[in-house]
Amino acid sequence: MLAQLPVTYRNEREYPFCPGCGHGLVLNALNRALIESAADPKRTVLVTDIGCQGLSDQYFVTHAFHGLHGRSIAYATGIKLVDPDLNVIVLMGDGGAGIGGAHLLNAARRNIGLTVLVFNNFNFGMTGGEHSVTTPTGGVTTTTRSGNLERPLDLCATVVVNGAGFAWRGTAYDKDLADVIVEALQSRSFALLDIWELCTAYYVPNNKLTRTTLTTMRETVGMAAGVVGRAERPEYARALREAGASQAGQPALRPDPLVPIFASALDREFRLVIAGSAGGKVRSTARMVGEAAVLSGLWATQEDSYPVTVQTGHSLSELIFSPREILYTGIARPDALALVSEEGRRAAGHYLVALTPESWLFVTPQFVDLETPARKLVFDFDVTGVRGVKKHGALLLVSAALRVLDLFPLAACEAAIRRTQRSPIAEENLEIVRQGAAVVADRLGRGS
Amino acid sequence: MREFIDGATAIARGALDAGCDFFAGYPISPATPLLLHMIRELPKVGGVAIQAEDEIASISMCIGAAMTGARALTATSGPGISLYSENIGLAIMGEVPLVIVDAQRMGPATGGATTPAQGDVQFVRWGTSGGYPIIALAPSSVAECYSLTRRAFDLAERFRVPVFLLTDKAMCLSMSTVEIEQYERPPVRPRVQAPAAPSGDLGLRPEESFLPWRFDPLDRPPPFSAFGGAHIMRFTGSSHDEHGILTKDPVRVGQLNEHLWRKIADHASEIELVRADLQPDARTLLVSYGITARAMAEAAQTARARGQRVSALTVQSLWPVPAHALLAAARGASGDVPVERMVVAELNLGEFRREVEREIYAWAARERRVAPEIVGLHRVDGELITPEQFLETIRA
Ligand SMILES: Cc1ncc(C[n+]2csc(CCOP(=O)(O)OP(=O)(O)O)c2C)c(N)n1
Ligand code: SF4
Ligand SMILES: [Mg+2]
Numbered sequence: 001m002l003a004q005l006p007v008t009y010r011n012e013r014e015y016p017f018c019p020g021c022g023h024g025l026v027l028n029a030l031n032r033a034l035i036e037s038a039a040d041p042k043r044t045v046l047v048t049d050i051g052c053q054g055l056s057d058q059y060f061v062t063h064a065f066h067g068l069h070g071r072s073i074a075y076a077t078g079i080k081l082v083d084p085d086l087n088v089i090v091l092m093g094d095g096g097a098g099i100g101g102a103h104l105l106n107a108a109r110r111n112i113g114l115t116v117l118v119f120n121n122f123n124f125g126m127t128g129g130e131h132s133v134t135t136p137t138g139g140v141t142t143t144t145r146s147g148n149l150e151r152p153l154d155l156c157a158t159v160v161v162n163g164a165g166f167a168w169r170g171t172a173y174d175k176d177l178a179d180v181i182v183e184a185l186q187s188r189s190f191a192l193l194d195i196w197e198l199c200t201a202y203y204v205p206n207n208k209l210t211r212t213t214l215t216t217m218r219e220t221v222g223m224a225a226g227v228v229g230r231a232e233r234p235e236y237a238r239a240l241r242e243a244g245a246s247q248a249g250q251p252a253l254r255p256d257p258l259v260p261i262f263a264s265a266l267d268r269e270f271r272l273v274i275a276g277s278a279g280g281k282v283r284s285t286a287r288m289v290g291e292a293a294v295l296s297g298l299w300a301t302q303e304d305s306y307p308v309t310v311q312t313g314h315s316l317s318e319l320i321f322s323p324r325e326i327l328y329t330g331i332a333r334p335d336a337l338a339l340v341s342e343e344g345r346r347a348a349g350h351y352l353v354a355l356t357p358e359s360w361l362f363v364t365p366q367f368v369d370l371e372t373p374a375r376k377l378v379f380d381f382d383v384t385g386v387r388g389v390k391k392h393g394a395l396l397l398v399s400a401a402l403r404v405l406d407l408f409p410l411a412a413c414e415a416a417i418r419r420t421q422r423s424p425i426a427e428e429n430l431e432i433v434r435q436g437a438a439v440v441a442d443r444l445g446r447g448s
Numbered sequence: 449m450r451e452f453i454d455g456a457t458a459i460a461r462g463a464l465d466a467g468c469d470f471f472a473g474y475p476i477s478p479a480t481p482l483l484l485h486m487i488r489e490l491p492k493v494g495g496v497a498i499q500a501e502d503e504i505a506s507i508s509m510c511i512g513a514a515m516t517g518a519r520a521l522t523a524t525s526g527p528g529i530s531l532y533s534e535n536i537g538l539a540i541m542g543e544v545p546l547v548i549v550d551a552q553r554m555g556p557a558t559g560g561a562t563t564p565a566q567g568d569v570q571f572v573r574w575g576t577s578g579g580y581p582i583i584a585l586a587p588s589s590v591a592e593c594y595s596l597t598r599r600a601f602d603l604a605e606r607f608r609v610p611v612f613l614l615t616d617k618a619m620c621l622s623m624s625t626v627e628i629e630q631y632e633r634p635p636v637r638p639r640v641q642a643p644a645a646p647s648g649d650l651g652l653r654p655e656e657s658f659l660p661w662r663f664d665p666l667d668r669p670p671p672f673s674a675f676g677g678a679h680i681m682r683f684t685g686s687s688h689d690e691h692g693i694l695t696k697d698p699v700r701v702g703q704l705n706e707h708l709w710r711k712i713a714d715h716a717s718e719i720e721l722v723r724a725d726l727q728p729d730a731r732t733l734l735v736s737y738g739i740t741a742r743a744m745a746e747a748a749q750t751a752r753a754r755g756q757r758v759s760a761l762t763v764q765s766l767w768p769v770p771a772h773a774l775l776a777a778a779r780g781a782s783g784d785v786p787v788e789r790m791v792v793a794e795l796n797l798g799e800f801r802r803e804v805e806r807e808i809y810a811w812a813a814r815e816r817r818v819a820p821e822i823v824g825l826h827r828v829d830g831e832l833i834t835p836e837q838f839l840e841t842i843r844a
Contacts, residue, residue: 057682063681064681064692065512065675067511071504077505078511078512078514081470081513083516103508106500106501240498241496245491252490253457253461255628256453257451258451300623300624302452303618304621325625326624327742327743327746328832329832330743330831
């Protein structure tokens with residue numbers, strides 16, 4: 001416990017506000033609330049917005065954060081997430097509540113434990129009395145000269161309907177304001193106080209607003225007063241930490257070493273492009289082949305392309321294998337192209353036309369008539385008895401291709417499958433690799 | 449031992465190893481994998497990661513977190529950097545240690561999200577009002593994605609300034625092979641902390657114990673004290689005095705702004721980082737960075753295998769511009785036979801070339817000598833600059 005608490009949380013600096021401005025009254029109530037709740041100044045942060053009320057960071061003996069217009073709730077969220085036991089109090093205007101509306105809504109939805117005091121004077125004081133999101137319909141401001149046509153935002157109803165733990169509406173003149181602030185601080189939830197007050201420089205003279213009409217205005221605009229909502233919900237900053245607590249101490253993103261236990265005779269860069277369709281396991285096949293190459297002592301790169309609507313259209317993977325580090329990863333002309341589907345053929349059109357008699361082209365029977373100068377091999381996997389030949393087309397065709405190309409042993413592919421995939425998927429894929437390679441043995445008459 | 453890994457994973461691991469314990473971000477290609485990594489990994493190290501409601505909230509939360517003592521990271525692409533803009537200024541003014549990954553996309557606005565791109569070089573430097581300096585690094589390999597992320601945290605902590613890591617889809621999302629032993633592990637030195645408060649000090653009168661914004665000397669960031677820590681801390685985006693109170697005093701305002709400039713400018717040589725691959729008597733010096741530097745390295749190998757002489761400079765620190773290294777490379781490997789031609793290659797229409805021209809022409813004017821010819825090799829069609837394109841520019 002603290003040996004000694006401040007007798008006041010105000011420092012010696014005088015407020016800068018116009019005579020009769022409501023801001024000072026709210027700050028005085030805040031001071032009384034801090035005294036009453038025996039807040040530790042070193043565990044209390046005032047996060048102020050921009051505007052006349054935003055100047056408030058300079059008048060207290062607590063920590064203070066004075067950021068940008070409308071973002072105070074977002075800074076306060078960052079502070080609270082790092083240190084959930086801090087008292088984090090946001091002081092913002094109706095202007096800040098408007099420009100920072102997204103933060104207000106989302107802080108309420110999260111129910112993050114911030115106490116938000118909205119110094120609501122129905123206009124932008126600091127910039128010269130322009131209208132704000134809370135200016136009542138008909139309200140005269142420098143930007144609504146014949147009366148505001150917009151409807152005022154009901155801040156309390158908005159945060160309550162979106163999950164805030166506490167919401168209250170009143171005025172800077174209410175005797176119980178300090179008590180309400182204490183209650184908000186103790187609520188350990190997102191608590192918003194919509195505090196109506198007077199801007200004597202602008203809104204008051206333009207609208208003949210007085211302390212009395214301030215209260216009657218609530219009825220005219222149809223907004224509730226007092227405690228508007230109270231809800232028991234978990235406080236977000238603590239809940240987020242608790243949700244992650246079970247993972248504490250687990251190793252985070254450690255290297256995943258591939259020990260080369262196979263060998264390759266490849267003596268130059270080799271570029272393989274796999275062109276198929278979404279859902280055809282093109283990328284996972286490429287990933288497995290890339291790992292297999294590394295397990296064989298090679299360097300490998302893999303680049304995938306596919307439409308943003310990932311479950312439809314083409315899926316193209318480009319692989320490079322090399323005995324040396326690979327610098328440039330662009331491919332002008334593949335050494336081998338595996339076509340699994342019509343969508344893949346269209347996406348790989350520029351590669352297809354680049355093939356030469358030295359290139360390899362591996363295709364499924366649908367492309368039997370495709371004209372190419374490349375060495376073309378057509379494989380029919382329907383004979384394998386693998387179920388779902390289409391779904392496994394990429395893995396079957398690439399297994400066959402690797403069997404022909406002999407870049408590295410197929411056992412490396414099997415090892416790559418075993419290290420990353422779990423049974424029964426691993427067993428299924430191992431069988432597909434074997435079947436794909438076996439088709440080659442049958443077709444070329446080589447032993448398996 | 450080797451690894452088959454993409455750049456985003458290497459950046460995330462670099463951040464975790466650098467002690468990063470806070471992340472806030474908003475999904476956007478090609479930066480989304482960083483958000484996913486940090487959401488998954490940070491709870492394991494006792495940190496916090498959150499998907500914010502938008503990019504303005506992302507960077508705002510990071511700033512709040514960093515001033516509460518966290519090592520904060522955020523990641524986005526060009527459209528998100530646009531939304532960060534105002535808060536980048538706040539982070540400069542408030543001397544916030546913060547690392548920002550910009551996974552660039554091609555062209556303005558939504559542009560090309562999934563093509564290699566390097567168009568944000570000038571944007572990150574001048575992306576907020578006032579014109580004050582930031583630091584920007586650009587990895588050109590997956591191993592550097594790791595090491596330069598560590599370095600970004602080191603620089604952010606030491607200089608209390610936002611540090612950008614400029615990268616792109618090709619770097620972040622492509623898999624490549626890394627020799628695990630080759631990951632460099634530069635130190636991450638923590639921000640200088642304020643001395644502990646005298647016992648029993650409530651910190652109610654900051655003027656008597658700790659002045660959070662005293663710069664002594666002017667080129668050094670002030671010692672740090674976190675919200676909730678031993679001292680009362682006042683943070684503000686307004687021009688402020690030593691206490692963090694708004695001021696218009698011309699002497700102090702001048703000092704503050706000079707401080708924000710000099711803490712980076714006076715230390716540019718400590719920040720500068722390049723990889724110089726210079727060959728004696730080379731007439732051509734290739735200059736590049738990021739993904740494009742890989743094609744440059746391959747072209748240099750090919751050229752030399754053909755018997756041509758060529759030098760290559762990979763720039764890892766784009767801001768502040770590594771002036772010493774640029775001049776040293778332009779002077780030639782031996783230091784007395786300057787190159788005749790410099791080729792600056794990048795996936796934009798000359799953003800870094802402007803900086804090279806500025807430095808080199810000023811040097812030539814100072815020393816009353818003929819400046820090397822400076823030519824640009826540019827590409828903005830979403831494809832990489834090829835080694836062949838580099839080879840065509842080499843004057844052997
Ligand atoms: C991004 C941005 N836009 C505009 C401004 C100018 N500005 C300063 S204060 C303010 C409105 C303040 O109104 P309010 O929040 O109601 O505070 P009050 O002055 O009434 O207390 C505006 C628009 C700014 N500082 N930043
Ligand atoms: S302009 Fe209005 S809000 Fe600002 S200090 Fe004066 S009365 Fe208060
Ligand atoms: Mg206002």
